[in-house]
Amino acid sequence: MEANGSRTAPEGERCRLCRSTNRVITEEHVPPKSAGNRGAFVGRTLRLEEGGFRTFSGAEGVSLRVLCERCNSRYGSSLGTTFGDFAKAVIGSGRLLTRDGRLFVSTQEIFPARVVRHLLLNHLCLLGDGEGPAPEDVRDFVRSRDPSPPPGLPNVSLYYNQSETFRVVPIAGVGSLLRRPRIGPWIGGEIAAPGLGAVFTYSGRDAIPAITGTDLLDVSGWTSAGWKERVSLQLELPPTAIREPRPLGFGTPAEIEKRWSTHSIVWLAVRGGPLDSSAAFWRRTKRRPA
């Protein structure tokens, strides 16, 4: 594992979506700007190889050089517009809770097929070249308008992130969960911005309540929606606050510590992606002046 300090892709890197090596690679915000990834921030990356954290900071949100110019405008921008409408509805949803403590979100005229493709595109952008259990399937699906998801797509679940903290986990393996071989190992990733959090699961969705302490909102069915299908949806998102840089650790530090020791959650396998890390965890320091 090379230990360069750059968060950006080296020269000659392939586009994460079309795999072209001969186009200019441009910056993509992950999570997207529409999900609040803008302004000054301070972050930490967790480097398992070095056994510790490294601090990084910036003034304009976290962006990665991962998409070629053509993919950035064709998919990053076009999907990003419809995703932004959805993210705004979630982030601005107020504080109305359902009887079982879930946050009620009313969305108007969203395109589920495009929202879920944008989430998957962001997930793909975080992975190293060719990394992930089925990167071809994810790439094909994001570029297609076909409402027939390939078998290798991850399950996609959402939650409401009550904290002002971002947490990004490109891909991680969690094993020994609950000491029940039926469930582990679990492979997945996470992209969480204040307000909206998404978890990508490649194996054993059953493990999610054990890892997160709650049952997230499964939106995988949106991959079967038609490209032009536009709907108003009432969603119920489990609210939770990120306080923990380790992947998929939810709740208060005491709660996490309890689950950690009870369920023996450990890392199984992580490789460096474009973040040059296994996970980034950052906080907004101030809003960008208008």
Ligand SMILES: [Zn+2]
């Ligand atoms: Zn491309």
